[in-house]
Amino acid sequence: MSTEGRTGPRRRGLWLGLVLGAALLVLAVRLALHREVTERPAVNVRPESPPPFSALELPRPVEPPVVPIAAEPNPPETGIPPALGAIESEQRTVNVRVTDQFGQALEGAQVCAWTASREAPELLPPPGSEAAFTRRTSAHGGAEWAETCWRQLRWSDPTWSPCALTAVTDSSGRAQLSLPAGMVAIEASKAGAGTSLCWTGDSGPPVTLELQPTRLVSGTVLAASGEPVADAIVHSWSYWSSHSALRARRPLPQRTDAHGRFAFEVTDPAFLHCWAFADGDWTVVGRSGASNLDLQVELRFFGRYALQGRVLRPDDGPAAGVQVDADAPGGLDHESGQSRSGNDGRFRIDVARPGPWVLVARSPGLISKIAAQPTLDERSPVAEVALTLVATATISGRVTWDSGEPASGFEVRAVPHRTKSGGGNDDRIDFITGTPTATCDADGRFVASGLHPELVYSLSASRTEDAAQDSVKAPSGATDVELVVRRADAGRDALRGRVVDGASGEPIRAFELRFNTLWYLGLNSDARTLLVEAADGRFVVEDRPRQAHWLEVRAEGYPITTFGPYTPGEPFEVRLPDLSEYVQSLAAEAVAGPH
Secondary structure (H helix, E strand, O other), rough: HHHHHHHHHHHHHHHHHHHHHEEEEHHHHHHHHHHHHHHEEEEOOOOOOOOOOOOOOOOOOOOOOOEEOOOOOOOOOOOOOOOOOOOEEEEEEEEEEEEEEEEEEEOEEEEEEOOOOOOOOOOEEEEEHHHHHHHHHHHOOOOOHHHHHHHHHHHOOHHHHOOOOEEEOOOOOEEEEEEOOOOOEEEEEEOOOOOEEEEEEEEOOEEEEEOEEEEEEEEEEEEEEEOOOOOOOOEEOOOOOOOEEEEEOOOEEOOOOOHHHEEEEEEEOEEEEEEEEEEEEEEEOOEOOOOOOOOOEEEEEOOOEEEEEEEEEOOOOOOOOOEEEEOOOOOOOEEEEEEEEOOEEEEEEEEOEEEEEEEEEEEEOOOEEOEEEOOOOOOOOEEEEEEEEEEEEEEEEEEEEEEOOOOOOEEEEOOOOOOOOOOOOOOOOHHOOOEEEEEOOOOOOOEEEEEOOOEEEEEEEEEEEOOOOOOOOOOOOOOOOEEEEEEEEEEEEEEEEEEEOOOOEEOOOOOEEEOEEEEOOOOEEEHHHEEOOOOOOEEEEEEEOOOOOOEEOOOOOOOEEEEEEEOOOOOOOEEOOHHHHHHHHHHHHHHHHOO
């Protein structure tokens, strides 16, 4: 073969090598630039003049040994989040982590922070309307309820004003904010992923925010005649737990359109309350419970419907000064009313809602024999009823340990039991008598009073540090009812457990725990978040009462799940389900639809 024939392929191979080398060099440079951009953590961005991003690394999680988590007393119940008022001279770095509803880190979420409270009198109910509001609200929940509601409505949510700082989360879902020391408010959001609850607390500790889809609250404001009310102002607030720094933001007040309609978005309200104000008067409160669906609220002014009648003594004479309670069945979206009978036994309760109602009367030692159940409609907007009283009954007995010794200081609760012997009161037994309680004395003796004479009750004994025993059924008038509490149920102990992957059994190294003692309502009465980082997935929570605990476990890559019940003392294992299978099951349920 000639020399020229050999050098041709060699030259072509040399050029090909040079081209590939240049391409690899360009690719390496692009990867380095991409890594430099994507690995930079999020920092503060002031809306006025955004500074450049910082190159400081976020702190990395460590794997310390398991350290017992000391019990913390619940903070005082204030009802309204504390006012923001930061000290501008001192700055603190606040680490914020943002996840979706499945616990996975969210990149590109916007984190907003507010550092001061702002009064907004133009957005709050006019002070001159307090008398009308109190008159309407106290008749449907009592004076204390009316005062609480008015304080809530006169509270300016600090998030109504522009935020002081914003930041954007990095690939690990983390962002850093340099905030003044003191009380601050922080919220996260991302298009398509939803919004978090607002965190209101001290600016020092780390914060974890979970994004939830927002829901639309829409409704109509109606006059007493049923016609829509235009230009009415709708005020609202969402219930938040006083034991948690997380709360739902209060929506801005809305004005109804020409058809009396209004709408606003909310984030995860456990309970939502709405009122409408127009022409110096207030509607009744509209309440809605948490659900995965958009909420519909109807607010109607008074003047069309009423419940009235007489309260009679056992001898059929008029009963004066007797409390009459009215309730419209309907789950969480219901209306209630209250009145007292006059010297002639007459009473009247103005209500805003048509439909079925239940009325009972109570006074010391007396109770309605049968609950009246009228129905209001357009043809019968006013119902006339008679409530005859009968003497209340008692149930007495004794609480003992399983050894036979008397157990003192236990609370005995009497819950009405549904039975056909209820004298026609089966539909709303709980509303007739409530759940009377009594405390046993040093000898374990108790007397539960104020009971309906024709009902059967389930009695149980409980104490803060003791689990309740199985309930015992007894008819009104029963004596010598014995409630036995096991000695082993007394005391406190540590809650010990281990969190592992449900499929592989491998320990989860970092997770969050929340005590969810009201899991069946989706509420959290002890909403402290316990952060655990342990190589073997173990945790210890000291000094917990020996009673049922439900744990809400959050770990990245797993669905947020509630487990339990667990009792302190014996160790247990929590197995987290696979996220992909969980998402597939949700999708399958959505396709199948309701059963």
